[in-house]
Amino acid sequence: MNINLKNFFRDIFGNPTIRRKFLFTLFIILVFRLFAYVTMPAIDIDRLRELFATNQFLILLDIFSGGTLVNFSILAIGLNPYINASIALQLLTVVYPPLEALQKEGEYGRFKINQYTRFLTLPIAFFQAVGMYFFLNNQNIIGSLGFLELVVFALSLTAGTFILVWLGELISEFGVGNGVSFIILAGIVGRIPVVLLQSFNLLNQETMIPSLILVLLSLLVIYSVVVLNEAKRKIPVYYAKRVRGGKMFGGATNYLPIKLSQAGVIPIIFAVSFVLFPQLIGNFLSSSANPSLQSVGEFLVTVFNANGILYNAIYFLLVVVFTFFYSSVVFNPQKITEEIQKHGGFIPGIRPGKNTKEYLERTLYKLTFVGATFLGLIAIMPNIVSAFTGMQLLFFGGTSILIIVSVILETYKVIQAQLVTQSYEKLQTRL
Numbered sequence: 165m166n167i168n169l170k171n172f173f174r175d176i177f178g179n180p181t182i183r184r185k186f187l188f189t190l191f192i193i194l195v196f197r198l199f200a201y202v203t204m205p206a207i208d209i210d211r212l213r214e215l216f217a218t219n220q221f222l223i224l225l226d227i228f229s230g231g232t233l234v235n236f237s238i239l240a241i242g243l244n245p246y247i248n249a250s251i252a253l254q255l256l257t258v259v260y261p262p263l264e265a266l267q268k269e270g271e272y273g274r275f276k277i278n279q280y281t282r283f284l285t286l287p288i289a290f291f292q293a294v295g296m297y298f299f300l301n302n303q304n305i306i307g308s309l310g311f312l313e314l315v316v317f318a319l320s321l322t323a324g325t326f327i328l329v330w331l332g333e334l335i336s337e338f339g340v341g342n343g344v345s346f347i348i349l350a351g352i353v354g355r356i357p358v359v360l361l362q363s364f365n366l367l368n369q370e371t372m373i374p375s376l377i378l379v380l381l382s383l384l385v386i387y388s389v390v391v392l393n394e395a396k397r398k399i400p401v402y403y404a405k406r407v408r409g410g411k412m413f414g415g416a417t418n419y420l421p422i423k424l425s426q427a428g429v430i431p432i433i434f435a436v437s438f439v440l441f442p443q444l445i446g447n448f449l450s451s452s453a454n455p456s457l458q459s460v461g462e463f464l465v466t467v468f469n470a471n472g473i474l475y476n477a478i479y480f481l482l483v484v485v486f487t488f489f490y491s492s493v494v495f496n497p498q499k500i501t502e503e504i505q506k507h508g509g510f511i512p513g514i515r516p517g518k519n520t521k522e523y524l525e526r527t528l529y530k531l532t533f534v535g536a537t538f539l540g541l542i543a544i545m546p547n548i549v550s551a552f553t554g555m556q557l558l559f560f561g562g563t564s565i566l567i568i569v570s571v572i573l574e575t576y577k578v579i580q581a582q583l584v585t586q587s588y589e590k591l592q593t594r595l
Contacts (some may be wrong), residue, residue: 175583182340182582190340192331193350199327200232200354202322207236208305215303232351238324241296242351243344245289246329247437249281254489285325293321302450305567340582341575348433349571352564381545382565388542389569395424397531399524403509416510420500422527424535427490431536432566433544435482439475442468476548480540487536488529497524514562542566 177183203209214235226232232239252539257277264547297317300306309317332343339346398419442464449461468475501521510516514523543566 167514175389176223176579179583182579185338185340185582188332189335189346190339192335192339193346196239196328196331196347196350199324199356199394200237200351201235202237202239204236204238204240204317206306207300209236211303211305212236212300215305226351226355231264232324234355238320241289241292241321241325241330241331243325244437244440245292245325246281246285246344246442247433248288250286252435252487253277253281258489259405269427280330282326285329289322290318296321298451300428340533341578342551343573345433345567345571345574348567352568383592385542385545385565386569388538389566390573390581392425392538392542393423393536393570393573397424397527399500399511399527401504401509401511403507419511420504420511422495423532424531425487425539426494426528426532427487430490430571431483432488433488435479435543436569438482439468476544478542479544481538483543484536487539488532491532491535492527495528495530497521500524539566 171418175182176186255261257267263277266276269276294314297306297309297314301308309584328347329344332347335343335346337343398421400417401420403418446461446464446468449457450465466472468478471499498521501517501524504520505516510525511520514520519557
């Protein structure tokens with residue numbers, strides 16, 4: 165992809181509609197960053213930041229809170245409950261026929277599923293807030309709270325999650341790009357100065373070589389993500405000539421592009437959100453007075469350490485599974501086959517109908533397998549290298565880099581598509 169930033173920003177600010185959406189997105193991000201500094205009371209912020217310096221799990225959780233957990237603002241538990249609720253609803257649409265039928269009802273169906281997602285987000289956010297309290301209390305970061313105080317604490321954090329969901333939906337509706345992805349991106353970017361400063365303070369002769377390795381690996385991940393997002397296979401589709409009313413139609417040759425990664429950044433976001441669950445449960449159980457539950461909690465925290473083998477294995481597997489799942493949702497071979505056949509098209513060497521559908525399915529699965537495996541390896545590679553080098557703060561992690569690069573590329577494509585659409589509309593008006 166050749167990106168001319170000068171022309172790109174000139175097109176954005178030269179187009180009133182795109183400029184308004186772009187500025188609105190920046191305004192929402194500013195509001196989000198202001199909320200990120202509205203801290204919850206009774207929290208020992210200095211002690212919390214010390215804990216962040218040694219806990220990779222909290223750093224990952226902070227990514228999906230949009231960078232608000234390190235300050236423990238009212239947005240501290242972030243979008244994680246909403247993402248988990250979205251995962252649950254997406255999976256249910258596959259196995260529960262009424263939800264699958266609702267998903268096919270267009271705008272109304274999407275509205276109802278979004279509504280169910282918000283309903284499911286409420287209990288998840290509340291219980292996650294309660295678990296967060298017990299974890300912080302166990303670390304002596306917050307004092308003991310009574311029942312009513314605990315309920316108010318949990319409800320405040322739950323309200324913060326819904327504020328983030330609302331801001332994300334405003335971006336999706338009136339701004340540019342996917343709102344949830346933008347919120348996460350803003351949180352990651354907001355931590356860049358802090359991480360760079362911490363990295364600079366840790367530099368010495370012993371850490372110089374591992375630091376260079378991690379920097380080179382970061383550049384490799386960025387390059388790989390760009391290649392992964394842009395790689396596609398073009399399947400030729402021929403259209404037979406037809407005569408209607410003395411005029412000849414068709415006879416053209418088009419290409420059906422199938423991307424190596426159909427789902428973009430969504431599998432990464434879902435996989436990390438899902439894999440954080442064992443540690444959240446483990447932190448909650450570790451504070452239990454019951455020795456058995458406490459042992460289970462400590463086991464989960466130890467086994468699902470961000471640099472542990474089991475964590476990375478499950479993380480890799482989830483990335484692959486969610487990539488396959490979302491690719492099958494985004495690219496429907498049956499529907500595409502029907503559209504090609506309806507317009508008199510065919511793939512050279514493949515019979516129309518069932519054979520075309522099977523060919524597209526095989527092609528999709530092969531490409532998705534390569535893309536999903538590649539995406540999973542990129543995601544876990546930095547964690548593995550960081551575990552060997554012992555350098556954590558010099559590197560944002562593969563997850564952060566994947567999200568940053570993927571969201572920027574997807575947003576660029578959305579803006580470009582809107583610019584092209586408006587150019588066509590202006591041309592049609594003149595004609």
